[in-house]
Amino acid sequence: MVAGQTKSLTELGLTAQGGKRAQITGLTVDSREVAEGVLFAALPGTRVHGGEFIQYALRMGAAAILTDSRGARLAADDLALYDNVALIVAEDPRQTLAYTAALWFGAQPEVMVAVTGTNGKTSVASFCRQIWMELGLEAVNIGTTGVEGAFEAPLAHTTPEPITLHRVLAEAEAAGVTHAAMEASSHGLEQRRLDGVHLRAAGFTNFSQDHLDYHATFDEYFAAKAGLFDRVLPEDGVAVLNVDDPRGQAMAEIASARGQDLITVGRREGSDLHMLAQRFDPTGQELRFDWQGRIHQARMPLIGGFQAENVLLAAGLAIAAGADAERVFETLPHMKTVRGRMQLAATRANGAAVFVDFAHTPDAVSTALKALRPHVMGRLIAIVGAGGDRDAAKRPLMGKAAVENADLVIVTDDNPRSEDPATIRAAVMAGVATAGGADSATEVGDRAEAILRGVDMLGPGDALLICGKGHESGQIVGDDVFPFDDSEQASVAVSALDGGLA
Ligand SMILES: CC(=O)N[C@H]1[C@@H](OP(=O)(O)OP(=O)(O)OC[C@H]2O[C@@H](n3ccc(=O)[nH]c3=O)[C@H](O)[C@@H]2O)O[C@H](CO)[C@@H](O)[C@@H]1O[C@H](C)C(=O)N[C@@H](C)C(=O)N[C@H](CCC(=O)O)C(=O)O
Ligand SMILES: Nc1ncnc2c1ncn2[C@@H]1O[C@H](COP(=O)(O)OP(=O)(O)OP(=O)(O)O)[C@@H](O)[C@H]1O
Ligand SMILES: N[C@H](CCC[C@H](N)C(=O)O)C(=O)O
Numbered sequence: 001m002v003a004g005q006t007k008s009l010t011e012l013g014l015t016a017q018g019g020k021r022a023q024i025t026g027l028t029v030d031s032r033e034v035a036e037g038v039l040f041a042a043l044p045g046t047r048v049h050g051g052e053f054i055q056y057a058l059r060m061g062a063a064a065i066l067t068d069s070r071g072a073r074l075a076a077d078d079l080a081l082y083d084n085v086a087l088i089v090a091e092d093p094r095q096t097l098a099y100t101a102a103l104w105f106g107a108q109p110e111v112m113v114a115v116t117g118t119n120g121k122t123s124v125a126s127f128c129r130q131i132w133m134e135l136g137l138e139a140v141n142i143g144t145t146g147v148e149g150a151f152e153a154p155l156a157h158t159t160p161e162p163i164t165l166h167r168v169l170a171e172a173e174a175a176g177v178t179h180a181a182m183e184a185s186s187h188g189l190e191q192r193r194l195d196g197v198h199l200r201a202a203g204f205t206n207f208s209q210d211h212l213d214y215h216a217t218f219d220e221y222f223a224a225k226a227g228l229f230d231r232v233l234p235e236d237g238v239a240v241l242n243v244d245d246p247r248g249q250a251m252a253e254i255a256s257a258r259g260q261d262l263i264t265v266g267r268r269e270g271s272d273l274h275m276l277a278q279r280f281d282p283t284g285q286e287l288r289f290d291w292q293g294r295i296h297q298a299r300m301p302l303i304g305g306f307q308a309e310n311v312l313l314a315a316g317l318a319i320a321a322g323a324d325a326e327r328v329f330e331t332l333p334h335m336k337t338v339r340g341r342m343q344l345a346a347t348r349a350n351g352a353a354v355f356v357d358f359a360h361t362p363d364a365v366s367t368a369l370k371a372l373r374p375h376v377m378g379r380l381i382a383i384v385g386a387g388g389d390r391d392a393a394k395r396p397l398m399g400k401a402a403v404e405n406a407d408l409v410i411v412t413d414d415n416p417r418s419e420d421p422a423t424i425r426a427a428v429m430a431g432v433a434t435a436g437g438a439d440s441a442t443e444v445g446d447r448a449e450a451i452l453r454g455v456d457m458l459g460p461g462d463a464l465l466i467c468g469k470g471h472e473s474g475q476i477v478g479d480d481v482f483p484f485d486d487s488e489q490a491s492v493a494v495s496a497l498d499g500g501l502a
């Protein structure tokens, strides 16, 4: 809430039933946060309808209720008792809330872009912010790793719900931020969290399996992501699309149908930002690409071929949002590793490297391991685990992806949450077995021990990839969060085995 601020419904773009007026002192989606004068958005939820809590909100002094027809029906008797309260019934109250939150907080950075896709959103948003900052602009990225760059703040969600999002955008703008690159998660898109954001451009990385616990089918998951182009990005926005992914072609059709301009990115012949070649070495890669008939080359200290795809997508977004292309390309050699994404965490005395990566989907595990391979002369060892209370169907597929792409695999725990960790590991191990990899995989439940064992296996020229937690700083077991950092554990293991500093 903005201390001391009040706004009328008209200023917030809202029309109440019976033309009722109200002066609003704040917005909330949680009845437990309602105070005198607040607008309570009673939203349909996955567990319960917020309409159930209207009665409580009214007692706490809510001045207005925003809900759908079901919410209004649920609270009809209570609303009749409070006829001074303004009732706004919207077909899509989450979308209305997003527009209202934008008007309540008033300001957002002048130039904003968003990126969606199963994997690579955080990386693209970070690279886009890095490019802008290299160009001397005040920029942030907003997503899984919080708000980073010229203004910093922690976030609980990849795409925060609209009240948090617009508060953060207004704070960033007030701190002088002019450019922001944000992640659009499928949950965020489905729940209209970013519908009030004014986007200049939007990006698409790729599409593969994740979140089938939330979206009923693959097609619904895709439809949620497509919402970025068919709803959120305006007609005069630019769509920046990875067309190497078959779904990138589908996105291109959706964006074109809206009349949006396209910048296509990929290895495919005819792509606007056309990747021509990559050369890998132990500490980075050299990228060769074509833009409007001119060849460019850049060496970047980044591990993994896909990070070059992410960098080019970010470059496309920066260009789409108005930056000069040649100047954008000059910044590429300055890109830094995104925290927890193919990050070199430690090096053994024998030269073997330990990397930490946030791969937590089957596709990401296979992509990350394949991507590391050309940088490694010896064996590739993977540590992998799957999260509890998340898409269970992806677990065996993650085990399969690990064993098919690494020489040795250790299956361990990754945020078991409310589930039995042994059951999750068994599902991952089942996938290992279907791929015929039982002999090259070991199960070590304790993650610190798994890392120690993985590091111990490393000979000269070998590399270890610790998948799943990336930047995370805790292991979630039940309702407890135990401090745990893969990168730190890698250093501890190297020190324990080799002595001295990692
Ligand atoms: C699954 C999911 O996305 N849930 C979101 C959803 O909550 P819900 O539908 O489960 O809510 P509910 O418990 O059924 O309650 C319905 C409504 O009643 C309200 N309520 C509830 C209880 C009460 O006493 N009073 C009250 O007013 C709730 O605030 C809610 O608005 O609507 C809420 C309000 O908008 C969101 O805060 C909540 O996000 C929760 C916190 C969440 O954890 N979301 C995660 C899964 C998420 O969004 N993740 C994505 C993707 C990350 C990735 O890529 O992996 C992200 O962008 O972070
Ligand atoms: N372009 C890409 N193609 C395939 N896999 C990728 C790509 N970029 C990143 N990955 C893999 O996905 C992991 C997560 O990357 P990143 O955090 O950038 O994605 P994200 O989309 O933000 O994920 P989340 O949905 O959790 O927010 C990386 O650690 C890497 O293993
Ligand atoms: N945003 C993702 C992150 C998963 C990371 C992994 N460590 C896990 O816990 O499964 C999710 O909540 O599904």
Ligand SMILES: [Mg+2]
Pocket (backbone or CB within 6 Å): 121, 122, 123, 143, 144, 145, 158, 183
């Ligand atoms: Mg992310």
